[in-house]
Amino acid sequence: MQTPESRKLYGVRRIHADVKDQFGCGKNRVHRLMKANGIQSVKPQEV
Numbered sequence: 498m499q500t501p502e503s504r505k506l507y508g509v510r511r512i513h514a515d516v517k518d519q520f521g522c523g524k525n526r527v528h529r530l531m532k533a534n535g536i537q538s539v540k541p542q543e544v
Contacts, residue, residue: 508538 513527531537 506539 509524509528509531512531513522513524516522516527
C-alpha cells in the first residue's frame, strides 16, 4: 500500500483507491470506518 512518493500520508481518497477493488466499498463507507476507528488524514507540513 505504501509507495515512496506517498510520504506515509493517507486520506479517504488514497485509502479508498487502495481498497475499492479488494472490498468493493464506497468512499463514504471508508470515511465512516476511519472516523469510527479514530483514523484521520494529516495535512503535509510546509517546509
